[in-house]
Amino acid sequence: MARKITYQQAINEALDQEMTRDPSVIVMGEDVAGGAGSPGEDDAWGGVLGVTKGLYAKHPGRVMDTPISESGYIGAAVGAACNGLRPVAELMFIDFMGVCFDQIFNQAAKFRYMFGGKAKTPVVIRAMYGAGFRAAAQHSQCLYNMFTHVPGLKVVVPSNPYDAKGLLIQSIRDNDPVIFLEHKALYTMEGDVPAESYIVPFGEAAVVQEGDDVTIVAIGRMVNYAKDAAASLRKKGVSCEIIDPRTTSPLDTDTILESVERTGRLVVVDESNPRCSMASDISGFIAQEAFGALKAPIQMVTAPHVPVPFAASLEDLYIPSPARIEEAVMKVKEYR
Amino acid sequence: MSAIFTVTMPKWGLSMQEGKVNLWLKEVGDKIEPGEEILEVESEKISGAVEAATAGVLRRQVAQADEVLPVGALLGVIADKDVDDALIDDLIARFQAEFVPPSADDADSGPQTQTVKVGDIEVRYLKLGEDAAGKEPLLLIHGFGGDLNNWLFNHAPLSESRAVYALDLPGHGSTTKVTGINSLDGLAEVVVGFMDAIGLECAHLAGHSMGGGVSLAVAKRAPNKVKSLSLIASAGLGSEINGAYIDGFVSAASRNALKPVLAQLYSDESLVTRSMIDDMLKFKRLEGVDSALATLAGGLFAGGRQTAQLAAAAAGKPTLVIWGENDRVIPSSHATAIPGATVKVMPGQGHMVQLEAAGEVNKLIGEFIG
Numbered sequence: 001m002a003r004k005i006t007y008q009q010a011i012n013e014a015l016d017q018e019m020t021r022d023p024s025v026i027v028m029g030e031d032v033a034g035g036a037g038s039p040g041e042d043d044a045w046g047g048v049l050g051v052t053k054g055l056y057a058k059h060p061g062r063v064m065d066t067p068i069s070e071s072g073y074i075g076a077a078v079g080a081a082c083n084g085l086r087p088v089a090e091l092m093f094i095d096f097m098g099v100c101f102d103q104i105f106n107q108a109a110k111f112r113y114m115f116g117g118k119a120k121t122p123v124v125i126r127a128m129y130g131a132g133f134r135a136a137a138q139h140s141q142c143l144y145n146m147f148t149h150v151p152g153l154k155v156v157v158p159s160n161p162y163d164a165k166g167l168l169i170q171s172i173r174d175n176d177p178v179i180f181l182e183h184k185a186l187y188t189m190e191g192d193v194p195a196e197s198y199i200v201p202f203g204e205a206a207v208v209q210e211g212d213d214v215t216i217v218a219i220g221r222m223v224n225y226a227k228d229a230a231a232s233l234r235k236k237g238v239s240c241e242i243i244d245p246r247t248t249s250p251l252d253t254d255t256i257l258e259s260v261e262r263t264g265r266l267v268v269v270d271e272s273n274p275r276c277s278m279a280s281d282i283s284g285f286i287a288q289e290a291f292g293a294l295k296a297p298i299q300m301v302t303a304p305h306v307p308v309p310f311a312a313s314l315e316d317l318y319i320p321s322p323a324r325i326e327e328a329v330m331k332v333k334e335y336r
Numbered sequence: 337m338s339a340i341f342t343v344t345m346p347k348w349g350l351s352m353q354e355g356k357v358n359l360w361l362k363e364v365g366d367k368i369e370p371g372e373e374i375l376e377v378e379s380e381k382i383s384g385a386v387e388a389a390t391a392g393v394l395r396r397q398v399a400q401a402d403e404v405l406p407v408g409a410l411l412g413v414i415a416d417k418d419v420d421d422a423l424i425d426d427l428i429a430r431f432q433a434e435f436v437p438p439s440a441d442d443a444d445s446g447p448q449t450q451t452v453k454v455g456d457i458e459v460r461y462l463k464l465g466e467d468a469a470g471k472e473p474l475l476l477i478h479g480f481g482g483d484l485n486n487w488l489f490n491h492a493p494l495s496e497s498r499a500v501y502a503l504d505l506p507g508h509g510s511t512t513k514v515t516g517i518n519s520l521d522g523l524a525e526v527v528v529g530f531m532d533a534i535g536l537e538c539a540h541l542a543g544h545s546m547g548g549g550v551s552l553a554v555a556k557r558a559p560n561k562v563k564s565l566s567l568i569a570s571a572g573l574g575s576e577i578n579g580a581y582i583d584g585f586v587s588a589a590s591r592n593a594l595k596p597v598l599a600q601l602y603s604d605e606s607l608v609t610r611s612m613i614d615d616m617l618k619f620k621r622l623e624g625v626d627s628a629l630a631t632l633a634g635g636l637f638a639g640g641r642q643t644a645q646l647a648a649a650a651a652g653k654p655t656l657v658i659w660g661e662n663d664r665v666i667p668s669s670h671a672t673a674i675p676g677a678t679v680k681v682m683p684g685q686g687h688m689v690q691l692e693a694a695g696e697v698n699k700l701i702g703e704f705i706g
Contacts, residue, residue, distance in 0.1 A: 162618075166621070194618075194622055196513065196622045196623050196624065197622075197623035198618070198621045198622045198623060199621055200621070201589075201590075204590065204591075206614070207610055207614075210610055234404070
């Protein structure tokens with residue numbers, strides 16, 4: 001039965017339900033138990049922001065605190081996945097992925113291909129991403145584009161609690177390595193989430209709202225900003241269709257293409273830096289496949305090509321805003 | 337003095353907060369009869385007609401086509417033709433000055449769905465309207481793959497003079513999914529248990545499609561609990577059924593697969609909106625729904641035929657049968673299966689006749705149960 005819970009609770013519930021359903025599911029990461037080796041500490045922290053709280057007591061022996069050694073425990077998770085477990089490893093901040101690229105890019109992503117389809121690697125790597133937390137350049141990036149680039153990885157960027165739960169359950173059941181990315185600023189977002197278990201399939205975009213004038217494709221937290229912009233634009237008589245790809249790999253190009261062929265105008269909103277981003281990827285795809293349908297040049301609304309600033313005033317300017325999305329929509333709408 | 341009546345934005349379903357005016361079906365100056373469709377409104381979920389509650393003349397179209405307005409907002413004014421224009425303008429000005437759109441929090445303060453345990457099964461239901469002396473409550477029972485929202489345009493209008501309940505059957509809506517039930521009688525057993533659990537001694541039953549078959553099975557199992565039967569495009573009255581529809585519905589796992597299946601339910605296929613398809617997919621993706629639907633379909637519609645024949649169960653009960661003439665799921669020829677029943681076959685209508693011709697269906701049921 002649907003009731004309102006937060007994005008964070010939705011993730012916790014997905015982990016809990018999958019651990020209950022399948023004994024091969026384990027959770028590992030820094031502070032995910034929050035009191036390793038101290039049984040009874042069921043009110044322990046549960047991850048840096050408390051997402052895994054309560055799982056340690058409920059699923060004894062299956063929630064493991066790891067040393068602060070990402071390259072070590074991500075490698076261990078990949079290895080465990082090859083040997084029959086379904087590990088969900090939490091890497092805290094996506095910014096720290098750099099030290100385990102070999103384990104992810106060169107090992108996990110390659111096994112299915114290099115062992116002739118005989119190997120599966122059902123590992124999920126969860127991490128927080130995104131700016132807005134005054135956490136400076138090393139804890140605020142949106143690096144989903146880097147993982148999207150690598151064949152063999154699946155990349156998930158839920159924008160709301162319903163999708164977070166269904167996509168995480170699908171991630172855990174999936175037999176390929178999945179990078180599951182959670183925007184910090186969404187953890188407190190509330191939404192209708194069924195209490196029952198359910199899946200949201202990969203590669204199926206959500207059409208968040210239908211519209212006729214302009215297609216907005218937005219990623220993660222930006223979906224909600226696009227909704228704000230579209231609400232304001234509606235009062236000005238501009239009707240926006242908002243598409244949330246939900247997974248950047250696989251990417252539901254059909255839904256985007258079908259929409260742009262109808263509206264003839266595209267704005268892509270991506271909190272990432274602009275070079276080699278989802279924004280440029282989707283723009284390039286549409287320029288190639290739907291050039292004839294376009295009535296205006298595609299607009300990308302992204303962060304600038306700089307590290308995330310620590311100064312609060314600059315960080316606020318860095319993140320794409322509803323006002324900037326509105327501006328971009330008006331630009332494509334009024335293009336002659 | 338003649339009264340002036342306002343036409344306001346309806347609230348279809350618990351979550352509706354605003355609606356878009358699609359188009360006016362009546363012009364200013366047109367004479368209006370009660371129950372006539374005045375304008376078409378579209379919510380996030382569905383589009384439908386707003387009907388006149390009273391007779392009169394449409395004097396003002398306050399809302400314009402394409403305008404998006406909150407629930408309760410003024411759409412138009414109906415009054416006798418001799419009511420002074422100044423009085424009408426005065427009322428509009430007063431309404432607009434005093435109107436406060438409902439906030440999102442208000443959505444939680446209206447009628448809420450409830451749950452009750454029937455054995456191991458948790459049944460969700462919604463009660464609208466008040467218990468009224470001498471008026472037995474009405475219980476609405478949805479069809480295969482549906483839920484209590486299938487009565488979106490019927491539930492509130494029918495509850496003006498009595499209590500009206502709508503429930504989610506086992507395997508459906510927010511009721512327990514996995515029950516192993518695979519027969520109309522199995523579903524009827526839960527409905528009887530539900531009536532006992534909430535203290536409904538006897539009720540009028542209105543069932544749509546499979547829910548009609550369930551109503552008949554309740555009448556067979558517990559005749560004392562059934563005051564009358566209103567059967568809409570009902571199962572249990574013949575053996576034919578569109579097996580391809582059932583199979584397609586059970587197996588569809590994506591928007592593209594589901595859309596043509598749902599389209600068969602309606603005479604106006606444009607009613608099958610993306611949000612309707614998305615909501616149906618969300619339901620179908622809940623753990624247990626797949627197997628619940630497959631189990632039920634396997635028992636009820638094995639080999640593309642209806643297995644249970646229940647026309648005889650209506651014997652001795654006042655019975656109303658309503659059908660859409662162009663029903664593509666269960667043929668309207670089944671409408672005459674019950675001797676002595678009042679039968680209304682509606683031209684041009686499809687399987688979801690209670691949604692597509694809600695005004696007329698509400699009127700028929702309202703007059704039938706009194």
